[in-house]
Amino acid sequence: MKKRSAIGISGFFLLALSGIGLLSCGKQRATFDVREATIASTQAAIRARQVTCHELVEAYLARIKAYDQSTKLNSIVTLNPEALADADKLDSEYRHTHTLRPLQGIVVIVKDNYDTKGLQTTGGSLAMKGFLPDDDAFMVKRLRDAGAIILAKSNMAEWAFSPYVTESSIAGITRNAYALDRVPAGSSGGTAAAVAASLGEVGLGTDTGNSIRGPSSHNDLVGIRPTIGLTSRAGIIPLFSGNDVGGPMARTVADAAAVLSVVAGYDPQDPITALSEGKAQKDYTKFLDKNGLKGARIAVFRRYIDTPTADPEIKALTEKAIADLKAQGAEIVDPFSLPDYDKLTKGLWCGDFQSDLNTYLAQHGRNATYHTLAEIVASGLYLPYIQDEIEGAVKPPKSADDRRAPCPDVYHDPPKIAFRDALLKAMQEQHIDAIVYPTWSNPPRKVGDMKSPAGDNSQVLSPQTGFPAITVPMGFTHGTLPAGLTFLGKQFSEPMLIKFAYAYEQATGHHKPPDGFGPVM
Template structure:
């Protein structure tokens, strides 16, 4: 008798738990926001199972329950008008019965994007109190699509660190999969909050690593677009020659939706002239579960076989390559770029001081400090970034613009040619490698192997790259796989990443951040 009753009891307990997590005190159905997608959320709005107002409230409850109590520490500043914005969107839907592409979707924005009415600091105490009057171009596109800016996220101060997300404005952000570890940098606040379902999707920026690294460390999808597909206007710069903004999400589909919204020509940013007059692309049309059939993908063995790489990440990568092949891709292994060391030697070029001064003059004339030198002299920064800040001031004395943009830099042109020639010779559509060769470091660990594979191939060529989850190492630590293609091949990369994602389903939520009861 007991043996027959136990399964029924378990089923009843499970049903009771599900009802408890989906029914609020007043008895009305509640939409659970944990691990949802944009499509699921908007379907719930259309069907009357939730409202924009209720979605904001649900995310705020998760933030209150988890962000500070666990020391995750992703939130710099909540948007005080988020509920007002949500109510306007609810009234619009009641009137039109139609949803804009991101209507009702709660978005977290990295704290180096100008966001009208919200303090923007780039992680620095020196910019505390600076409130932009206008949105960065990409934030403007989000709002026009109906997104709700829920909060500004913590970042590595001035976006200096690809490894650690720490700022003088908000402290250290931790990894939701292991709170003793880092979420990578500098967009770690955005990534950790999306991974913990404190928001639906987010915006990050990537100069050398800072979208793809946090995506890998937080079991997310992250896209570094082609340099020039998205506008940099209104983003506090690290290096204009390589800076690019892009989306972070829990699924390839969500990243595709957001990329389609934020991409576009901006007269205020000359780098986007390459897409002037071209029609907008609906990247969701690339979401083909069979999209790897016929793809020809090269394995960049320099990164797969990194001598200091973690054996478990290498094993995951080998398994991912086999999965790509099983889904119909033709694998070219190994693939290399001839004379790689020579064509990448001293290829980086940036002028942090000139770029920051130009941003302050144009976008932040009312900020307390008006130049990089004034900020350095103020001492308002973490001791750990002082040396990096000083190098930025000393790099190009008396040279206001020593670094051509990526498409006109002689060294980068040569590197890009070497890369495309090698891809052409092997008839490749894309290149694959582990996003990081090592798992997330412990907070405070500055000696273990880092494993960042992101600083050269995509940033120095201007080519796009997408990171997608490929599994876990050491029990709970996520790892990501990168696919890189030629300029403006985002539709192809999304197609490949989606097919791999749908075949493997490696994304798992962090167990320390379950649905609220």
């Protein structure tokens, strides 16, 4: 079987310039601006013959060439050399059918821990350089089946270890699209920065404790961490599989909902997705209701707002967001607290990176250079900032309290069950539909700063219960630094959360594009 080769950014454009025809923006009709384009506007332009799938790919490639390295954004690891050929097939199909598939022509950026058939997948690790998976991850396959075009793989925190930075031994440091001296958070910061700068239309991230919602908040995006079991983990390089989940990152709630519609659902290769049977929606966009907050019971989780180290401007934005929710007809329950929170959340984290990664490599990594975590650690191919985590993962447990193996998923781990039951009980007693809080209580740190308050509020309520959470832009602090508001709901409550997030987004209109990424001339 012929495999797609992994071509780096500079190599891709050298091929283009040598006349192979991978990039021919000079022939592009300047009738459709991909900056801030939505799925709906892009497909409307295709139907109106204003743009072709081929031209869309060319436009995004031109933007990557113009901006990703020159600005030091550094969001892209690998370009798909088949993207234009894939676009041509979709153009031919449309000429014959006059019908668009759900995401036909939509250009997607995929985090570099998703398997992409024949296209390099590294998990941010130099030890995985050159690894070409035999198959697509289930979610990637769903995207392709829906007509989406996989344009590029995005940079990530090495092995997804860090919620604070997006730095890998495979590609270096990714920066925040809204302030290039700031971090995009981690670990899906490459996807976030690329989508924010309109280097692709939408993207996929993964979230173990923060990694969709944090980068989305830091880059003025909408990010959805789905209910554990709604989307498949098959073909995704794991961090802690019991908490891992994949989901969409986009500039609008509508686009995030459209992507979720395609990627959600049962996968026999990931048994936990059996929970989604009868609960996954075929079309989450039908819940886009600008009046969706009327009558909603929204609880304010003050614990994440009134922390001593919280940035005053983010606190002010959050208070304004609460007032906006009320103005849109929501009933506000403030404060909402969880009895025994400290006791219930003590020692919740568990995970066995070594076991999970070795299982992935055995199932998917036959072509990889290294086949166990121990071999990777012995190679020394990792950055100093993850040394403690990666070396600690191969060392024997220090005590009986070490919650590595066995580490059940969130639905079979007694401490997590107790925490989820307590949260659910508190929500039911007060008839709460959703809980809100700032996604991060502090703005993006400067690159290299690991000492100032971080403010990550995403590690507990959603990951340790399996409940879904959506972050949506709620404004800017200190001039240009984005902040996000999180809506958290009960298991498989994505339709309700999308309705709330959309109503808030439409009423406030906080998203705006970053400076410095204008049209390509």
